[in-house]
Each structure stands twice: as structure tokens, then as C-alpha cells.
Amino acid sequence: MSVTVSDVTFAYRSERRILDQFTLRVEDGEVVALVGPSGSGKSTVLGILGLLLRPESGAVYIDDKAVTARRPTRHERSRISWVFQSMNVLAGRSVQDNAAVGLLARGLTRAEANAVAGGLLEAVGLAGFAHRAIETLSGGQIQRVCIARALATNPRLLLADEPTGQLDPETSSLVARFMVAAARRSAGCLVVATHDPDVARQCDRTIDMRLEAARP
Amino acid sequence: MNKAGWRLQGLPVEAWRRLRSAPTRTISLSVATFLATVALVTAEASSVGDALTFRAESRQAGSGVAVIEALGAIDAQRCAAIGDESGIVGSGALATGTAVELRSAPGILVQTADVTSGLLSVWTATRGRTGSADVGWVVGSSLRTELGLNRGGVAQVRGGQRAVIGTVLPLGVRTTRADRWLISVVAPTGAMDECWVEFMSPVGPTELEYLTAAFADVHEASARPLLRANLLSRDTSQEIRGRLSRNGWAAFAIVICLLHLVAGRARRRERALYTVLGTSRIEHFLMSQIEVVAVVIVPAIVGCFAATTRWLLVDDVALAGSLPLRVAITHMAVGVACVVIVAPILALPVRIDRLYQELRSE
Numbered sequence: 001m002s003v004t005v006s007d008v009t010f011a012y013r014s015e016r017r018i019l020d021q022f023t024l025r026v027e028d029g030e031v032v033a034l035v036g037p038s039g040s041g042k043s044t045v046l047g048i049l050g051l052l053l054r055p056e057s058g059a060v061y062i063d064d065k066a067v068t069a070r071r072p073t074r075h076e077r078s079r080i081s082w083v084f085q086s087m088n089v090l091a092g093r094s095v096q097d098n099a100a101v102g103l104l105a106r107g108l109t110r111a112e113a114n115a116v117a118g119g120l121l122e123a124v125g126l127a128g129f130a131h132r133a134i135e136t137l138s139g140g141q142i143q144r145v146c147i148a149r150a151l152a153t154n155p156r157l158l159l160a161d162e163p164t165g166q167l168d169p170e171t172s173s174l175v176a177r178f179m180v181a182a183a184r185r186s187a188g189c190l191v192v193a194t195h196d197p198d199v200a201r202q203c204d205r206t207i208d209m210r211l212e213a214a215r216p
Numbered sequence: 217m218n219k220a221g222w223r224l225q226g227l228p229v230e231a232w233r234r235l236r237s238a239p240t241r242t243i244s245l246s247v248a249t250f251l252a253t254v255a256l257v258t259a260e261a262s263s264v265g266d267a268l269t270f271r272a273e274s275r276q277a278g279s280g281v282a283v284i285e286a287l288g289a290i291d292a293q294r295c296a297a298i299g300d301e302s303g304i305v306g307s308g309a310l311a312t313g314t315a316v317e318l319r320s321a322p323g324i325l326v327q328t329a330d331v332t333s334g335l336l337s338v339w340t341a342t343r344g345r346t347g348s349a350d351v352g353w354v355v356g357s358s359l360r361t362e363l364g365l366n367r368g369g370v371a372q373v374r375g376g377q378r379a380v381i382g383t384v385l386p387l388g389v390r391t392t393r394a395d396r397w398l399i400s401v402v403a404p405t406g407a408m409d410e411c412w413v414e415f416m417s418p419v420g421p422t423e424l425e426y427l428t429a430a431f432a433d434v435h436e437a438s439a440r441p442l443l444r445a446n447l448l449s450r451d452t453s454q455e456i457r458g459r460l461s462r463n464g465w466a467a468f469a470i471v472i473c474l475l476h477l478v479a480g481r482a483r484r485r486e487r488a489l490y491t492v493l494g495t496s497r498i499e500h501f502l503m504s505q506i507e508v509v510a511v512v513i514v515p516a517i518v519g520c521f522a523a524t525t526r527w528l529l530v531d532d533v534a535l536a537g538s539l540p541l542r543v544a545i546t547h548m549a550v551g552v553a554c555v556v557i558v559a560p561i562l563a564l565p566v567r568i569d570r571l572y573q574e575l576r577s578e
Contacts, residue, residue: 043576052492052572074221078494084575088489092237104226105494153494161576 001063001079001156001189002027003049008058010044018044019055024207026157026189031180033200034193036209042193045209046159049191050080078106081155083179085162087142089134095121096130099148106153113152120148124178140171147175151182158183160192164199173198222499231506241479245511248475252468253519253548254526259461260544261527267452267459274443274450276341278390279418280305281442284427285410286434292332295411296404298430299334303416305343308335311408316398317374321363327397332404338412341389352382356395360384371398390442412442419443456543465551469558472512476559488571504560512559516552520545 003026010019018041026032026049034042047053048060051072059068062076081102089098099117104110114130121130124144126137134142143163150158160179164172176192176199183190192199200206222230235242284290292309299307313328336354337343355365365371365381372378388395411431415423419441427439480487490500524541 047569047572050492050572053569074494074496082492082575086576088485088575090234090237090486090489093233097233101230101490102493104230105222105490105499107221107223109223110226110229149493 002061003157003189004059004061004064005045005048005055006059006061008048008055008060010041010048010053010055012044019048021058023058024049026191028156028189029184030205031183031190031203032192033203033206034191034209035195035197035200035206040209042209043161046161046191046193049157050082050159051077078153079156081150081153081158083143083146083150083158083160083163085165087139087146087166089142089145091135093134094131095126095134095137095145098134098145099130099152102149102153116152117148120152121145123182124148140167140175143167143171143175144178147179147182151186154186154188156188158188158190160190160194162193162195164194164196169198172196176202221494221496227499227502228506231503231510234503235507235510242511245472245475245479246515249472249512250515250519250522252471253516254523256461256464256468256551257520257523257544257548258527259464260459260547261523261541263459263461264456264543267450267455270450271452274418276389278341278414278442280415281338281390281412282415282419282423282427282439283410283412283442284431284434284437284439286431286437287409288407289434289437290408290411290431291434292402292404292406292408292411294430295408295413296332296334298411298413298427305414305416306334306337307411307413308332308338309404309408310335310410310412316376318363318398319372319374320365322374324363326359326363327393328400329394329397330400330402330408332408333401334404335412336385336387336399336401338414339387339390339394340385352380354383354385354387354399354401355381356385356387356397356399358388358392358395359397362396462547465547469551469554472555473558473562476508476555477562480562484571484574488574491568491571492575501560505556508556508559512555513552516548520548 005022005024007021007023008019009017009021011017018039022041022045024032024045034045036042044053048055051060051067055068059066061067067076090101096114096117099121100108100110100113103113103116108116118127118130121127124147126141126144126148129137129141134145137145143166147163150160158179163179164175167175176194176196179192180190180202190203192203194200288311290309292311295307295309298304309332311330313330315325315327317323317325331354353371359365365384367381367384369381370378371381386395387397387399411427413427417423424439424441428437431437431439487500495503523544
């Protein structure tokens with residue numbers, strides 16, 4: 001799956017323009033890092049790529065088909081997964097429930113979803129944690145659950161918004177390596193917004209949002 | 217992989233897991249709904265029940281009865297005919313006779329009277345179910361007790377008529393004087409002294425005007441309610457319509473919806489996560505609907521049942537099919553239905569871009 005944003009402009013309500021004539025193409029299987037200071041538009045680009053934000057102008061293409069002028073289909077959205085900086089999990093639920101919920105939303109039975117989620121939890125090193133409450137895990141472990149949840153649906157586009165932002169350097173490096181490796185294994189594309197140079201180094205390409213903003 | 221979204225049978229399971237994941241919220245909402253329902257059903261039943269009890273007691277005492285009198289000038293046939301008109305329970309005419317002394321009770325004077333059969337129904341408050349009493353005399357319970365008269369016995373007036381006691385009736389329900397009279401039931405013909413009419417509604421100026429108009433040609437006929445006006449001063453219909461507990465159900469619906477709104481605001485991030493993970497609005501709506509059923513409908517039904525049981529046990533009132541319970545259940549159903557419709561809508565995500573901001577926020 002390739003995704004392209006072409007000449008997009010975006011501003012949050014009456015604020016200044018975050019993106020102005022911004023263009024980015026992510027090829028199938030490519031791993032791209034978006035770097036830059038806070039407020040430079042990294043998360044906004046992810047939101048547009050993930051079809052959660054609609055640009056004021058410009059176009060978004062998925063596999064070279066324009067999706068800007070219409071509401072994205074469920075199928076298009078189902079090919080995209082997310083990992084966020086804040087540990088977005090279902091509170092009060094088990095690790096397995098958290099890892100499996102995306103699969104349930106795609107029509108799998110609970111048994112099927114639990115089986116797939118179990119395999120991915122094992123892959124992220126949380127094999128024995130399936131039935132534990134999510135709150136009993138550390139930050140790094142929770143983020144690995146989020147990655148397992150994102151990968152469980154076999155996405156063609158994985159978007160990660162500061163996935164290591166709240167982790168210590170050691171865990172951060174581990175999580176980043178795992179995420180990039182998983183994206184490469186699934187042959188989907190990964191776009192990661194990050195401040196972490198270590199994460200950016202592991203990517204095929206780095207887009208510096210400061211340079212994009214300065215571009216005439 | 218099915219791209220159609222959640223399996224239908226997966227939604228209740230997920231809704232149940234969501235409820236279990238936040239026991240404090242679930243229990244608080246359920247208990248609040250339960251207690252509110254108990255309070256409102258109890259308030260409804262007691263306020264409506266009190267008004268209805270008063271209405272039934274005053275009706276039994278004769279709040280719907282009016283009497284028009286003109287000595288020897290009331291047309292008995294016209295009086296009897298009024299009983300067939302709409303809004304009228306029954307009617308009958310009365311002509312008082314002389315006081316007599318029975319051979320079996322020397323020294324005791326007993327008033328005699330001729331009445332049409334409809335009057336017996338009015339006096340006994342039996343709405344026309346008195347039955348035929350055209351054989352012999354009719355006596356009231358007081359006279360029977362006082363003089364030892366029984367049905368089938370023979371009473372002989374000193375120096376006059378001798379007749380069988382045909383019927384003994386509780387004639388003192390609405391007028392104590394008739395309960396110790398010796399009464400002959402006569403055909404509704406000729407002129408009599410009084411016409412008693414029982415209206416379906418309590419007697420007011422309209423009813424008295426109606427009765428006066430019916431005997432407009434009778435000189436000096438005066439109509440009066442059987443009961444004094446101060447006994448009719450309570451307007452039970454208005455009390456039922458204007459009862460405070462009636463508005464309680466609207467307040468109940470608003471408060472429960474507000475609680476859901478607050479709970480929904482607190483769960484924005486969870487909602488956003490479900491959306492980003494592929495849950496559609498309708499699926500989220502259905503899950504919320506199931507949650508509302510669990511925390512509103514079930515506690516409301518249990519609360520209604522508990523209030524009813526408490527009333528039956530403590531107040532010893534037969535409620536089955538009674539108006540207070542029907543009123544309470546009707547209003548409860550409306551209130552709960554409002555909550556069920558509105559609360560899940562409040563839980564729906566607004567805009568996906570705002571949800572994205574929610575997910576990204578710390």
C-alpha cells in the first residue's frame with residue numbers, strides 16, 4: 001500500500017497553518033521517520049495519513065486513489081493501525097482484551113482474536129501476561145501491548161506517534177527496534193513521528209519537518 | 217478477515233466487559249437508578265393512591281348524589297328516566313309516609329316510605345345491583361337489628377296493613393334515616409317528594425343546575441348535594457394531574473442522562489480508541505445501548521418491583537392492576553425510554569478529528 005499526501009494545507013481551527021503545501025509519498029514496505037520540534041506538524045501529518053484529519057486543501061491518495069473528497073471507507077481505515085505516545089489502553093481490562101480488541105472490531109470471534117493476540121503478545125515478549133490486568137504492567141510493557149494490538153490487524157500502514165516518548169532509553173530502543181522489525185516483516189509501511197534520533201536512525205528515510213516548513 | 221466490523225453477538229459481550237472493567241461507575245449508576253425508581257414509584261403510588269382512596273371513600277359516602285325535593289310535586293317517572301341518561305349512575309324517587317307502630321314492637325314508631333327501585337341502588341351504593349325488591353317491605357339493617365325483623369318474616373302495622381319482610385338492605389350507606397324505615401317499593405308513577413340522582417362525577421354547580429333544569433316546572437323545587445360542600449372541596453383529579461412525582465420522572469430522565477453525559481465525557485479516550493481501532497458509530501451506539509439497558513432498565517424494573525413489594529407488604533394495599541401502579545409504571549416507562557434513547561446518543565463520538573486530539577493528549 002502506498003500513501004501520498006500532495007500539497008496539503010492544514011490548520012487547527014483559527015490557529016496558524018501547521019502544514020502549508022506539504023507533500024509526502026510513502027511507498028509500500030517503506031519505513032519513514034518524521035522528526036522536528038513540537039508543533040512542527042508531525043502528528044498532523046500522521047492524522048492526515050491515517051484519514052483522521054481532513055486537509056483544508058490538497059489531496060490524499062491511497063494506492064494512487066484520491067480519498068480526500070469523500071469519507072474514507074471502513075476497508076481503507078481497517079488497513080491502518082496506530083501506536084500513540086500516551087499509553088492508550090482499555091482500562092480495567094486484561095492484556096489479552098487490549099491486544100484483541102482491534103481484531104474483534106474486524107469481525108473475528110473472541111476465540112480467534114485471542115489466539116492471534118496471544119501469538120503477538122508472545123512476539124513482543126509478553127507471553128505470560130495475557131490474563132493480567134493492563135494496569136499491572138510497566139510503561140514499556142504497555143507500549144509493547146499497544147504495538148501488538150496495532151500489528152494484530154496486519155495493517156498495511158502503521159502510524160506511530162512518539163511511540164517511545166514516555167519510555168526510558170533502554171526500553172525505547174527495544175520498542176523501536178521491535179516495531180521497525182515487525183513493520184518490515186509484514187511488508188507494510190511504517191511512518192513514525194519521533195524526537196528520538198535512535199528511532200529515526202532505524203528508518204529508511206527521515207523527513208525533517210523544520211526543513212519542510214522552510215521550503216518555499 | 218471480515219471487514220463488516222464487530223460480530224453482532226460480540227457487542228453484548230464487549231459491553232458486559234466494559235461494564236465489568238469499571239465496577240464503581242457501573243454500580244453507582246445502577247444503584248442511583250434503583251433508588252430513584254424506588255423513590256418515585258413509592259411517591260407516585262402513595263400520592264395517587266391517597267387521592268384515589270379519598271375519591272372512592274367520598275363516592276361511597278355519596279359525593280356524586282344530589283337530591284331535589286318538592287313535597288308531593290316530583291314526577292317519579294321523570295326521576296326514574298334521569299337514571300338512564302349518560303353520566304348518571306342511577307336515580308330514584310321517594311315519598312315519605314306516616315309513622316306507624318308495629319304489633320311486634322309496641323311503643324316504637326317507625327317511619328314508612330314509598331320508593332322507586334332505583335333509589336334502593338342509590339342508597340346502598342350498588343350501582344343498580346340491588347335486585348328486585350318488589351315483594352313485601354324493604355327494611356334497613358338498623359331496623360332489623362332494632363326490631364328483630366328478618367327476611368321472610370311478617371310485620372303487621374297496628375290497626376292496618378300486614379306484609380312480609382321481602383328484603384333487608386344496608387340502607388344506611390348514604391343516609392342513616394332510611395336505614396330504620398319501613399319501605400315499600402312502588403312503580404315510578406305519580407307525584408313524590410324527592411328525587412335522588414347519583415352522578416358519575418362529584419356533585420358541583422353543573423350537576424345541581426342540571427337537576428334543577430330537569431324539574432324546572434316544579435314550583436319551589438330545590439336541589440342540593442347529599443354531602444356538604446366542604447366534604448367535596450378536594451379536587452382529586454387535579455391532585456393526580458398536578459402531583460409532584462409526575463415531574464419526578466422527567467427529572468429522573470434528565471439526571472440519569474446527565475450522569476451518562478458525565479460518564480461519557482470521562483470515557484472520551486476509550487471511545488476514541490474504539491473508533492481508531494475500527495469500531496463504527498453504530499457499533500458504539502449499540503454497545504452503549506446495551507450498557508444503558510444493564511445500568512438503567514434492569515435497576516428500574518427491579519426498583520419498581522421492590523417498591524411494589526414493599527408497598528404490598530408494609531402498606532397492605534392490593535396494587536395488582538390498580539391505577540397508582542399503572543400510573544407509576546407508565547411514567548417510569550416513559551422516563552426510562554427517554555434515558556435509553558438519549559443516553560447512548562450522548563455517548564456517541566462527535567468528530568473523529570477531535571477524538572484524534574483526545575488520543576494524542578496527555
